Amino acid sequence: MNPPRLDRLSALLDGLAPVVSLTAADDPVGAPVRSGPPTERDLTVYLLSGGSMRLRWAGGSAVVHGPALVALRARQAHSLEDLPPPDQGRLICAHTHLPGPVAPLFLEAFVQPRVLSLVDDEPAVRLAMSMIELELDAPRCGQPALLNRAGDILFIGLLRYLVAHPSPNGAGLFNGLADPRIARALVAMHQRPGADWSLERLADEAGMSRTAFASAFRQVMQRTPGKYLSAIRLATAQRAVELGKGLKEAARAAGYGNVSALSRALSRARLLAQPAPTPHPPRPST
Numbered sequence: 001m002n003p004p005r006l007d008r009l010s011a012l013l014d015g016l017a018p019v020v021s022l023t024a025a026d027d028p029v030g031a032p033v034r035s036g037p038p039t040e041r042d043l044t045v046y047l048l049s050g051g052s053m054r055l056r057w058a059g060g061s062a063v064v065h066g067p068a069l070v071a072l073r074a075r076q077a078h079s080l081e082d083l084p085p086p087d088q089g090r091l092i093c094a095h096t097h098l099p100g101p102v103a104p105l106f107l108e109a110f111v112q113p114r115v116l117s118l119v120d121d122e123p124a125v126r127l128a129m130s131m132i133e134l135e136l137d138a139p140r141c142g143q144p145a146l147l148n149r150a151g152d153i154l155f156i157g158l159l160r161y162l163v164a165h166p167s168p169n170g171a172g173l174f175n176g177l178a179d180p181r182i183a184r185a186l187v188a189m190h191q192r193p194g195a196d197w198s199l200e201r202l203a204d205e206a207g208m209s210r211t212a213f214a215s216a217f218r219q220v221m222q223r224t225p226g227k228y229l230s231a232i233r234l235a236t237a238q239r240a241v242e243l244g245k246g247l248k249e250a251a252r253a254a255g256y257g258n259v260s261a262l263s264r265a266l267s268r269a270r271l272l273a274q275p276a277p278t279p280h281p282p283r284p285s286t
Helices: 010-016 103-110 123-137 143-164 173-178 180-191 199-206 210-221 225-242 247-254 259-273
Strands: 019-024 042-048 052-057 060-065 068-073 078-082 091-097 114-117
Touching: 010 103, 010 143, 010 180, 019 143, 042 123, 042 143, 060 068, 060 114, 068 103, 068 143, 091 143, 103 173, 103 225, 114 143, 123 143, 143 173, 173 180, 173 210, 180 199, 180 210, 180 225, 199 210, 199 225, 210 225, 225 247, 225 259, 247 259
Parallel strands: none
Antiparallel strands: 019 091, 042 068, 042 091, 052 060, 052 078, 068 114
């Protein structure tokens, strides 16, 4: 009997809770496209069905040949410019809000914009592209709901593509999910962050020795398994508190031993999030 197929993305999607809204970029493309709401939990995804454009952002630029996806943090200032000959493709913008607790860890994969060629495309992305273009060409009743559902398919296709084509630097969340052994441990943590995970138990999930697992995980994820688990637990607790749940319930959901442990973790996180004080200039000597 074959072992069950590893589902790398369902638990991640639950932890992201994406809310996708689609718009057609009908305005002149040469104008700067500024990010939407000022939140760190938003991802902007552009779908270019054909033609070519230049993406510019602070510190870099890239030529995008359609069909392609461009994914970047929504707060990152950027612009898209037509390239001659005139673009014959359609540009769709998918604004994705990620209220789930795993969003901060997920968005670490987008420190720089990701440009994904769809020449060897993901079938889910092709399906979403076809649905979107047909609906925009011949709108019918229920168009907003249909486009948003197509946006959900587009986002799942983006995740599948990133797992199938991880970063060439060999590190990051999608590189971890691309490795069947590390992925099993990541999925376990995403599914049950409050479980009593130890290094030994996570290594067993990965089917590796403790030493080999710890080394491989740190190399791919750029942090130890313990620190990754702590980040998920803290984010889970913070999200529970934001939703109005009490500290006791948040501590239980996130796997903290007691409310005091959670309170200390939240206090440390607040201190780390505060900007460093500006040093006072030296007083002139008299």
